[in-house]
Amino acid sequence: MLNFDYENKTRIIFGEDTHKTVGEVLKPHASKVLLHYGGGSIKSTGVYDDVINSLKANNIDFVELGGVKPNPRLSLVNEGIKLCIEENVDFILAVGGGSVIDSAKTIALGAKNEGDVWDFFLTNKDNNGALPTSTILTIPAAGSEASSGAVITNEDKELKLSYGRENLRPIFSIINPKIYFTLPANQIANGVCDMMIHIMERYFTNTKNTELIDGLCESTLKTIMKNALILKEDNKNYEAWSEIALAGTIAHNGLLGIGREQDWASHNIEHELSAIYDVAHGAGLAVVTPAWMTYVYKTNVDMFVQFAINVMGVDVAYRDSDKIALEGIKRLKNFFREMELPLRLEDLNIDDNKLELMAKKATNFESGKENLLGGVKKLNWEDVFAIYKLAL
Amino acid sequence: MLNFDYENKTRIIFGEDTHKTVGEVLKPHASKVLLHYGGGSIKSTGVYDDVINSLKANNIDFVELGGVKPNPRLSLVNEGIKLCIEENVDFILAVGGGSVIDSAKTIALGAKNEGDVWDFFLTNKDNNGALPTSTILTIPAAGSEASSGAVITNEDKELKLSYGRENLRPIFSIINPKIYFTLPANQIANGVCDMMIHIMERYFTNTKNTELIDGLCESTLKTIMKNALILKEDNKNYEAWSEIALAGTIAHNGLLGIGREQDWASHNIEHELSAIYDVAHGAGLAVVTPAWMTYVYKTNVDMFVQFAINVMGVDVAYRDSDKIALEGIKRLKNFFREMELPLRLEDLNIDDNKLELMAKKATNFESGKENLLGGVKKLNWEDVFAIYKLAL
Numbered sequence: 001m002l003n004f005d006y007e008n009k010t011r012i013i014f015g016e017d018t019h020k021t022v023g024e025v026l027k028p029h030a031s032k033v034l035l036h037y038g039g040g041s042i043k044s045t046g047v048y049d050d051v052i053n054s055l056k057a058n059n060i061d062f063v064e065l066g067g068v069k070p071n072p073r074l075s076l077v078n079e080g081i082k083l084c085i086e087e088n089v090d091f092i093l094a095v096g097g098g099s100v101i102d103s104a105k106t107i108a109l110g111a112k113n114e115g116d117v118w119d120f121f122l123t124n125k126d127n128n129g130a131l132p133t134s135t136i137l138t139i140p141a142a143g144s145e146a147s148s149g150a151v152i153t154n155e156d157k158e159l160k161l162s163y164g165r166e167n168l169r170p171i172f173s174i175i176n177p178k179i180y181f182t183l184p185a186n187q188i189a190n191g192v193c194d195m196m197i198h199i200m201e202r203y204f205t206n207t208k209n210t211e212l213i214d215g216l217c218e219s220t221l222k223t224i225m226k227n228a229l230i231l232k233e234d235n236k237n238y239e240a241w242s243e244i245a246l247a248g249t250i251a252h253n254g255l256l257g258i259g260r261e262q263d264w265a266s267h268n269i270e271h272e273l274s275a276i277y278d279v280a281h282g283a284g285l286a287v288v289t290p291a292w293m294t295y296v297y298k299t300n301v302d303m304f305v306q307f308a309i310n311v312m313g314v315d316v317a318y319r320d321s322d323k324i325a326l327e328g329i330k331r332l333k334n335f336f337r338e339m340e341l342p343l344r345l346e347d348l349n350i351d352d353n354k355l356e357l358m359a360k361k362a363t364n365f366e367s368g369k370e371n372l373l374g375g376v377k378k379l380n381w382e383d384v385f386a387i388y389k390l391a392l
Numbered sequence: 393m394l395n396f397d398y399e400n401k402t403r404i405i406f407g408e409d410t411h412k413t414v415g416e417v418l419k420p421h422a423s424k425v426l427l428h429y430g431g432g433s434i435k436s437t438g439v440y441d442d443v444i445n446s447l448k449a450n451n452i453d454f455v456e457l458g459g460v461k462p463n464p465r466l467s468l469v470n471e472g473i474k475l476c477i478e479e480n481v482d483f484i485l486a487v488g489g490g491s492v493i494d495s496a497k498t499i500a501l502g503a504k505n506e507g508d509v510w511d512f513f514l515t516n517k518d519n520n521g522a523l524p525t526s527t528i529l530t531i532p533a534a535g536s537e538a539s540s541g542a543v544i545t546n547e548d549k550e551l552k553l554s555y556g557r558e559n560l561r562p563i564f565s566i567i568n569p570k571i572y573f574t575l576p577a578n579q580i581a582n583g584v585c586d587m588m589i590h591i592m593e594r595y596f597t598n599t600k601n602t603e604l605i606d607g608l609c610e611s612t613l614k615t616i617m618k619n620a621l622i623l624k625e626d627n628k629n630y631e632a633w634s635e636i637a638l639a640g641t642i643a644h645n646g647l648l649g650i651g652r653e654q655d656w657a658s659h660n661i662e663h664e665l666s667a668i669y670d671v672a673h674g675a676g677l678a679v680v681t682p683a684w685m686t687y688v689y690k691t692n693v694d695m696f697v698q699f700a701i702n703v704m705g706v707d708v709a710y711r712d713s714d715k716i717a718l719e720g721i722k723r724l725k726n727f728f729r730e731m732e733l734p735l736r737l738e739d740l741n742i743d744d745n746k747l748e749l750m751a752k753k754a755t756n757f758e759s760g761k762e763n764l765l766g767g768v769k770k771l772n773w774e775d776v777f778a779i780y781k782l783a784l
Contacts, residue, residue, distance in 0.1 A: 001407075001631065001634040001635070001638070002407065003406060003407025003408065003410060004404075004405075004406050004407065005403070005404070005405045005406070006403070006404050006406070007401070007402070007403035007404065007564075008400070009399070009401050010399070011397070011398070011399035012396075012397070012398050012399065012650075013396075013397045014395060014396050014397070014398070014650070014651065015393075015394070015395025015396065015651075016395060018395060172399075208631075209631035209634065209635070211615050211618075211619070211635050212611075212612065212615045212635045212638050212639050212642070213638075215611035215612070215614065215615055216608055216611055216612070218611070219604075219607035219608055219610070219611045220604065220607070220608070222607065223603050223604045223607055226603075227603070239393065239600075239601040242393040242601065242651070243393070243601070243603050243604045246393070246604050246605075246650075246651070247604050250604070255647075258404075258406070258638075259406065259407075259634070259638070
């Protein structure tokens, strides 16, 4: 285990009807709120009305900014920053999924710092503060409700980059599994894949002696897969949604990454797909991650054997590490298939035209300062290119 | 799963040599510190000198109060409160195990509230604030380094009571597994038992659909047992200590109790032993908990079957729920035996003289307002008496 320094100040308020308490919980923190959200779904489900009613009942002044799209755009973020400054907003409430939350965090950052907020994503420099944020989650997937990071797409530059600091962690997040009952099957599948890969990016490591956290990762992954299949048949199953919702938060609140080197190659490789082809992040991960696993497993075959046995239930009697590891990857793909996730780039309508370009962009190759990706195996642009080709 | 509201603001700084950074980490929080500790062990191990050097290097003013004993006493707490007020202390640093930390939390409470601090433990009333605290842990066991509670013994009244509020959670806790290398075998065993029972008090519940947290509990319990046996043979094994140390924090930071009714009967039943006979808390739990399990398992046999199979590795082919459940309890006792923990009250030199008295005290029977203990099965004084007798 490596030394670590971990804190997570986000308060989690979980359960049926909890979103209706948002005004009460907000009141001590805020005098003027930016209510930030995406499209029309929060209006059709009634969540919007519940939130507005709770804010009004608690005499909380607010302005609104809707219109966040998946792979949230810098242009809307800049609009939000302007609005916060003009309106003297001192707190941002994000009602939505990871895209809305990440957009809110970036607005919170931009509202408290001079200059172009995009610079933080380009340079990873420290910030001088951020407005406090909170969330009402409408899809459990990204884990951003309790994470310190945000991912934003600069649509002009076709760049999707992340930035994280402890002061971007939401003050509180409200999770009501009933809100998820109306999610369509593909969003459930994408969300489940996203949270699984959040765990796997941490789980796959060359760090030795990580037994406790390994066990927590394995247990959480198994719970996600089991309950995802229940939701596929019955998307109004409150108990299955509760397990998935809580797992999505734990998957990405940082706990499962303490004391170990982490990987994150699959996320970086996927971000190029989202930036250029605007694919859903979870769907992109379902394609990229098994290809990444297949490409790197020989670097640390024992760990992939552990995954195969402890997570995917592969029988230990194979007597061949490579076979066990590959069987684990195959079963993961079978699970993705059962969830009707894409398995190959062609399922996302992506051909081989831009693969080399994306591989070079992902590793920043053209800058002359190539940035190797990953932890288990350090990947240069040619490795990334090979992984894209494996995923064709 | 039940609705829940969970936050844990304690920052965990973990790893070799981390205690030497205490001055740096403290500096932004404190102008005058009370350094609180127990007996001579932190002086013989060099931890005391490291802490003093780090405080001095960061120009942090401090006063000292040592002498905390296991089952920490109210009298020393009152002395600490007086000292904090006289010396204008604004931060308490506890260097020790659970007893020192609980003593520090109670001093922190008393220093910010008028009147007798013991009243909070007697009445569970809300408080008006508490001094901030932090810890350097010298034995992983009680989990108090990231918990919101404290347990104090009023030695005059032979009462051991707990009190908890969110504002008693330490600001940060420093965990360096190397500090544990000098712990004697019986303290290792007591600590391991304490952290296991912290999990089991949450794990055993009548709440349904608690799959994710169940899995985390089971995985953590298995990691503790495996690494405890390593430490029994090799008490300077850094990696095993790391697993145990992290498990001890996770066992009691609240995460493993979210979304479920909890039990805590074993703790309440044990507290009477500690209050009257001054036995070590972990040793008392090793005796009480299996007796409690034996007494209550029929109330929810399926859950005890799950424990037997998923934690104790009982073969599922027994075809008899009672047998599986009882085999699980037997294997837990076998583990305690292997750790050389006491298994019966007689191993603690406790006879049947005061059992009825203790059972009545534990349930507050004499007051006329009997307080039933536990969650899985609500226990009156006669149930508690029966459990004590089972443990003879």
